[in-house]
Amino acid sequence: MSDLKEFIQTKFNNEPFSGNGSLQALSKKGIELFNQQGIPTVKHEEWKYTRMGGVLNKDFSYANDLTAVTAKDVDEFRLPGNKEANELVFVNGIYHAKLSTIRSSADELIILPLSEAVNGEYKTIIDNNLGHSANYHTDGINALNNAFAHNGLLIAVKKDKSVEHPLYCYYINDARTVNVLSQPRTLIHVGVNAEVFLVEEEVTLGTSDSFINKVSEIVVEENANVHIYKIQNEDSHSSCVKTTHVRQLGISKVNSVTITLNGGIIRNNLNFILEAPGCESNMYGLYCVKGNTHVDNHTIVDNQMPNSLSNELYKGIIDENATGVFNGKIFVRKDAQKTNAYQSNKNILLRDTATINTKPQLEIFADDVKCSHGCTIGRLDEDALFYLKARGVGDKEAKALLLHAFAGEILDKIELPSIREYADKIISERLGFEM
């Protein structure tokens, strides 16, 4: 691991620092904390079931030659509906303007490097929000991304604008010649009364190892409506830690759907900080994994003010040697009276070799709240299977029908039809479901 530290430090020393003091301060604090903490081991309570050492203990290159990736490379994995979308392409962690297509006008959507934005009208927003996730993640992984936050991107949705074209963000690691470690960073500001759809996908080119350590901080103002969809379908040599940190600063609604289909080690941190009364946060997840995929969903809901609703449903279908981890933490602070916070994690293990570790964690400091949590781990319902078979449906088809129905509850939460159908198609094929 000392090699990784050395590599990171060298890289850091060669960074062309620009922008004002606050970006530089965050980066400096980040590198210091990273050097102190390193990559978390399984001794760290929050990383107990997810071992990062193995995937990071190798020679990485920072592969800064961004010109090697062409539009044709991007064509290979564009998501359906892209012709109507803003497409934001990140190569090895850095926003690539030439490969990106911005269809929305500048009075709706602003896309600017943080180093540039920090000197303009968004200075206060950046100063107040960039790095906020570090309050919840004190480990070396988050610090590592902070160290390179000055390379990040500001995405701002102007107030009163409902962005017609969804934002498709592709995070590409070009691992065609070397192992790539990248640190994409975004700060997304959604103004008062605004609405936006965000769709994220990670992509690895080539067959060398890829690691994405991404942090996305999303600031949601009053009456805004934000939809966040993630599709994770990578090969086994691609691993990632993705932190999505949402601050709801005014009464607002945010829906998140995370679909995990394949990959190496996948860690999703999803935080909802409800800082205003009356917020609504919906967190949905579906992991349908096999092979040796390891998927870890760590969620935090921090209810700070009264009358908010958070609803969390994560479902897993785990096959072969795959492993799922679910850790759902809910805080209800002293002032957050009348909070409704629900959490549920349901798993189906298709084989004895599949694993799930699930852990709800509720910390409630208010006395007038409704909170519930539950988790189930099981197999397919034998009575339901028999019922289907007694109608002539074969064993394989009956199982596929039930599993698809189990997954469908989450897929239905995706409000962009092209993305929902895309995810549904992959899952149907995986489950052998034909309709």
Next chain:
Amino acid sequence: MLHIKNLHARIEEKEILNGINLDIKPGEVHAIMGPNGSGKSTLASVLAGRADYEVTAGEVTFLSKNLLELSPEDRAREGLFLAFQYPIEIPGVSTTNFIKTAVNEIRKYRGEEPMDAVQFLKKMKEKMKLVEIDQSLLSRSLNEGFSGGEKKRNEIFQMAMLEPTMAILDETDSGLDIDALRIVAEGVNKLRDGNRSFLVITHYQRLLEYIVPDFVHVLYKGRIVKSGGKELALELEEKGYDFIKEELGESVEA
């Protein structure tokens, strides 16, 4: 059509069926009555192929095939249908999609082309009328939140769609009020075509006023102890099951 010979079955270590003999010919309606725990539902489950039951002796042939060797799905594909006493709720699967899958799986088994959407809808509309079931109900998740009557009507609707050769109705009358019972029974009667056979399992004579059987059998302690015509059902209704026990020379507990 269906020949049951000396059928013995148990669940775990408990013997439930102790030598059932029954012959059902094409077009016949047989009723099986009996007190609770006599093995009525077990017989239905064993015939449909539920894995919880172990057949320890005897044989069952259905259309000259050894039924007991067939998987539950193949029994259905051969033309056997079980209307469940407790239809299962399956969230996320609509009745329409499910029955379409079932119809086409059965067609595939018989070497027929799958039904296209137009044909399927036409057939569905026709069969919906039979049990007075609404389209909106069929678009919902299978049986989820259905009333008792809706569930049973859905069973008969499925039967109508699958057009079995032999249908077993397992206590289809349980949990039904008189109106629902009438609708369900009329649906069944419309499916009586002189070739299709029925095995109607019931605790009460009431259902048999609507679905008039050709034969009535009394099941007791896993055996058919008395058989007769439809008048046997009336006799049972009048005298209760105790008279069977008396006939068998068993002491009747006060």
